[in-house]
Amino acid sequence: MIITAVSTIGMRWECPVMSDAMSVCRARQAIWVKVETDSGIFGIGEAFCFGSPLIIAKHIIEDQLAPTILGEDPTDIERLWQRMFWRNVPNGRTGLVMGCISGIDIALWDLLGKAAGLPISKLLGACLDRIPAYASGGFYAPGKDMDGLKREVERYLDMGYQDIKLKIGRSPELPGNAVNYTAGTEFAVSYEQDLERLSTARRLMGSRGALGADINAAWPVEIVLKTAEGFRQAGLDFLEEPILFEDIEGLKQLRAELKEIALMGYETIQGCRNFTAHMKENTMDIVQPDVGWGGGISEIRRIAQAAQGFSKPVSMHSFGSCVHFAASLQVAASLTHTAPIESEENDNMLKNGILKTPFAHDEHMNYYVPQKPGLGIDIDWEMVDKLRVF
Numbered sequence: 523m524i525i526t527a528v529s530t531i532g533m534r535w536e537c538p539v540m541s542d543a544m545s546v547c548r549a550r551q552a553i554w555v556k557v558e559t560d561s562g563i564f565g566i567g568e569a570f571c572f573g574s575p576l577i578i579a580k581h582i583i584e585d586q587l588a589p590t591i592l593g594e595d596p597t598d599i600e601r602l603w604q605r606m607f608w609r610n611v612p613n614g615r616t617g618l619v620m621g622c623i624s625g626i627d628i629a630l631w632d633l634l635g636k637a638a639g640l641p642i643s644k645l646l647g648a649c650l651d652r653i654p655a656y657a658s659g660g661f662y663a664p665g666k667d668m669d670g671l672k673r674e675v676e677r678y679l680d681m682g683y684q685d686i687k688l689k690i691g692r693s694p695e696l697p698g699n700a701v702n703y704t705a706g707t708e709f710a711v712s713y714e715q716d717l718e719r720l721s722t723a724r725r726l727m728g729s730r731g732a733l734g735a736d737i738n739a740a741w742p743v744e745i746v747l748k749t750a751e752g753f754r755q756a757g758l759d760f761l762e763e764p765i766l767f768e769d770i771e772g773l774k775q776l777r778a779e780l781k782e783i784a785l786m787g788y789e790t791i792q793g794c795r796n797f798t799a800h801m802k803e804n805t806m807d808i809v810q811p812d813v814g815w816g817g818g819i820s821e822i823r824r825i826a827q828a829a830q831g832f833s834k835p836v837s838m839h840s841f842g843s844c845v846h847f848a849a850s851l852q853v854a855a856s857l858t859h860t861a862p863i864e865s866e867e868n869d870n871m872l873k874n875g876i877l878k879t880p881f882a883h884d885e886h887m888n889y890y891v892p893q894k895p896g897l898g899i900d901i902d903w904e905m906v907d908k909l910r911v912f
């Protein structure tokens with residue numbers, strides 16, 4: 523079997539407006555990679571772009587990376603990963619190129635699973651058949667007040683979620699808040715309102731599960747340090763991406779001061795070596811890589827094995843389409859130390875509207891790992907065509 527074509531599918535869906543600490547989202551977008559072979563079997567992957575124009579990723583995948591794997595045996599996944607990595611080292615070991623390598627890697631694993639008749643989790647040596655998940659929400663939105671947040675948290679609890687994470691940090695009045703450098707500060711709340719949002723969620727949750735907050739790296743370390751006591755009083759259990767991951771000294775300070783509040787991160791780090799450098803400095807308690815950005819299934823396995831060496835659990839970051847979530851479930855199923863993974867609960871047609879069979883879960887929102895070959899999902903290609911932009 524040889525690779526005969528590598529192409530891309532770009533999709534866009536205008537979503538209800540929402541924002542985190544740093545950005546406003548008006549449309550969901552995704553870029554899939556399709557790797558075709560002379561046997562007729564093809565694989566699908568997703569390159570996560572963190573908002574970059576999809577057309578740039580399309581050119582990187584089709585013009586820069588595809589030539590390095592065309593005509594090769596697609597089942598030699600590790601060899602092809604190394605080819606893509608080493609032939610693009612100067613401009614590609616981090617950033618969008620690594621995101622695109624990740625998307626191709628996922629497609630190769632999907633293809634191998636289809637060729638073998640096994641889900642990716644089994645190819646990796648499965649450990650779990652269902653994956654615990656936390657509800658990822660609490661975004662800011664036009665007109666959304668405390669009652670709106672309460673209704674949202676109550677909905678997650680009614681669904682059976684044990685753990686919930688909210689966005690916080692969109693407070694322009696805070697000195698040094700990076701939101702002031704972004705395109706706008708609409709739907710902002712005060713620092714006090716943010717703490718109230720957290721304590722309201724904890725009150726509704728009672729003694730159930732873990733409460734998390736995600737600052738999307740908007741705050742300077744001084745503000746996070748000042749808030750530590752407020753976080754404790756609000757009943758916070760884990761804090762995601764409080765500051766830029768490059769601020770290693772700041773993160774070490776936070777780790778010392780936040781005490782029982784776990785630090786989770788960092789979705790924008792790529793590659794096993796970069797994650798390992800952080801683990802050595804103890805800047806995170808829960809390791810949170812992204813499969814469509816951090817290096818694909820191949821590299822996430824290495825990151826997870828490094829995390830095991832440091833006795834740290836792994837929680838997959840996921841804010842993409844159904845392909846991204848399926849890949850996250852498949853790789854999480856192969857780990858002994860998976861922590862609840864991110865289950866985004868915003869309206870997202872690209873995750874929930876383009877599958878013939880939706881993702882299944884039990885009454886506590888543990889997701890069943892899809893057991894069909896490859897990623898294990900049935901894509902509704904007619905819906906995909908309706909959302910395609912290229």
Ligand SMILES: [Mg+2]
Nearest residue numbers: 736762763789
């Ligand atoms: Mg995040």
